[in-house]
Ligand SMILES: Cc1ncc(C[n+]2csc(CCOP(=O)(O)OP(=O)(O)O)c2C)c(N)n1
């Protein structure tokens with residue numbers, strides 16, 4: 093409990109000065125004896141070899157992009173190639189001290205890191221393990237291409253496998269590591285610890301924290317490194333990630349036995365440039381990037397600047413930092429300086445830097461200097477150097493020939509992409525082990541109090557139970573969440589005010605008593621890293637339930653929802669799963685920035701499942717469904733619904749486990765004259781409208797709660813309009829661009845012949861949400877629905893409108909843009 097952490101005014105009001113500890117800069121001192129002892133002569137040569145392979149790989153791609161040919165082999169590669177020529181020593185130095193179970197995540201410029209991490213894993217894994225990995229990966233498809241006619245041992249075969257798997261991926265080929273669906277900027281190979289690389293600058297930072305949380309919480313071996321660029325140090329999500337990684341609670345509140353802070357290093361590959369913006373002297377103000385560690389915690393995140401031009405300096409620093417991470421003393425920050433000799437991309441005209449600057453770095457080229465260093469110390473002869481260069485060229489030429497051969501390396505078709513958009517593999521628990529809980533479920537105080545509540549909203553006389561006797565929507569969500577916590581040992585929930593407070597809207601009241609800190613915790617106010625770390629946690633193998641307190645805060649987690657949660661399953665070609673549920677609460681009463689329904693924004697994004705229950709029965713059944721799934725779900729709730737009891741299922745909300753069938757809208761009231769489709773809390777005003785229509789005009793409306801936006805089965809809607817011939821749709825989302833228009837258009841396409849007229853959409857105004865007292869002019873009201881029906885679809889005899897819902901008014905609004 094934070095209650096145990098007393099904030100003593102005497103202490104915090106005391107006058108003092110905060111001293112910032114020293115931040116080491118380039119402290120490495122070469123010592124060939126020590127280095128030979130650490131790596132052995134072979135290890136030192138291997139570092140040289142790996143750098144040479146990466147250099148040749150990137151040179152090949154540069155030639156292909158700029159000249160359309162390499163070693164006489166012609167090829168036109170349409171896609172991107174952000175090359176790391178000049179930076180090889182950083183990735184190879186880092187990976188030289190990492191184990192296969194250590195994860196590295198990266199950026200758009202990560203070909204070198206993929207190769208370095210995979211080469212290092214090949215070195216450490218035995219032949220059986222290597223064979224198992226290669227045979228098992230993508231059903232052996234990648235291996236089949238490289239094993240044909242292979243001469244040499246398993247490690248050489250694995251090297252070919254990695255070169256080909258990476259290159260085929262870059263060229264969007266079906267036998268590439270991600271079946272060509274990731275491509276140059278997103279390619280990765282998880283079995284060797286090369287984890288997703290991200291084309292969103294800084295995108296890997298919060299995902300990596302999630303992976304580190306996964307390792308720490310589930311006691312998995314290995315550390316996690318977020319390899320991000322120097323320019324990403326300006327990105328909000330990177331800072332959010334550092335804040336999440338540096339929370340005091342790992343030390344102060346989590347069980348000691350968990351092992352401390354998540355093992356995460358933020359490694360900035362500092363090549364001093366964004367694309368053309370110079371982070372040293374122009375776009376940033378820190379001077380030395382490592383300085384930013386001082387802003388994060390008293391340990392400065394153990395930050396230091398490392399001379400990345402020396403692979404052994406990098407290796408030594410990473411090895412030291414790894415020890416800290418394993419001991420739970422992270423997070424760590426490394427400012428690994430380097431230089432990109434290639435352009436940002438091959439079309440880069442280098443207009444932002446001088447030839448002289450380039451020449452200065454070329455003169456001290458990391459590979460040449462390191463080769464010379466080994467030569468001076470009689471570890472590598474000139475002829476061996478030549479042999480390595482020739483082997484690199486040969487291996488890469490072989491990979492190139494294979495990767496562009498249309499027979500060996502075909503492309504997947506659209507059906508395949510369709511098949512990997514979702515994993516659709518309901519799973520009770522992501523891992524078989526006893527879940528860590530504090531008390532048996534029956535002893536939970538909230539469970540006990542819920543046992544006494546009415547699970548149907550009305551008593552035998554049809555009277556509504558009072559609020560404190562009712563089992564409500566929030567209770568239904570609680571039951572589903574609690575159930576999964578006792579089923580799935582990997583499940584964690586976190587977000588703002590999730591612990592102690594019980595969630596801002598009391599959905600989680602009772603969870604604090606049930607769960608240890610590492611399974612339920614408060615996060616910083618960092619929506620980006622709340623969702624992003626959830627993505628990292630989920631793709632690493634755990635189940636995460638994270639929360640955005642208000643729907644309006646979705647923008648703060650925009651990238652994480654739109655580009656990360658939504659895409660990693662398909663960009664990995666189904667290699668990764670994403671058991672992540674993001675709870676999003678739609679507000680009201682708090683004005684323009686706390687009252688918006690943004691369902692249409694997420695329903696628009698491929699790769700997300702989107703749900704919005706409106707009743708307690710659906711809330712429990714849909715949360716159960718979401719929490720057993722392995723796909724990312726954006727789960728909308730409404731603050732207008734948390735207190736509602738179950739008004740439709742006469743037997744009340746079942747105590748036992750059940751799921752609502754995915755994608756199925758629910759007929760909440762049957763009728764024959766008109767179909768009203770709603771999303772979210774608008775179900776209730778729509779039922780009121782149906783009541784008015786019945787009482788005043790003897791019209792029998794069928795009211796259907798959509799419940800799901802994606803996936804969505806249109807059969808129920810089509811069957812309904814076949815019966816009624818009329819469709820009206822209503823929700824609290826602003827009308828323009830609302831998901832209702834998609835539904836209206838779809839039903840028109842599928843069931844045009846059955847419709848008497850075009851569907852009518854009633855949404856909220858295309859304005860800001862005004863104050864609580866004025867909400868009635870903003871959110872759809874029952875009269876709006878009746879008036880809109882009267883004006884646009886079915887004139888109601890004797891009806892007098894109270895609002896303007898005419899076609900003319902719709903046009904006027906559109907013209908004004910409001
Ligand atoms: C969020 C975001 N903004 C902008 C871009 C366009 N962009 C791609 S790479 C890049 C520069 C990144 O610099 P840095 O992080 O230092 O990595 P480097 O390219 O130097 O390896 C930019 C601006 C992007 N991909 N993502």
Ligand SMILES: [Mg+2]
Nearest residue numbers: 321322363365
């Ligand atoms: Mg950079």
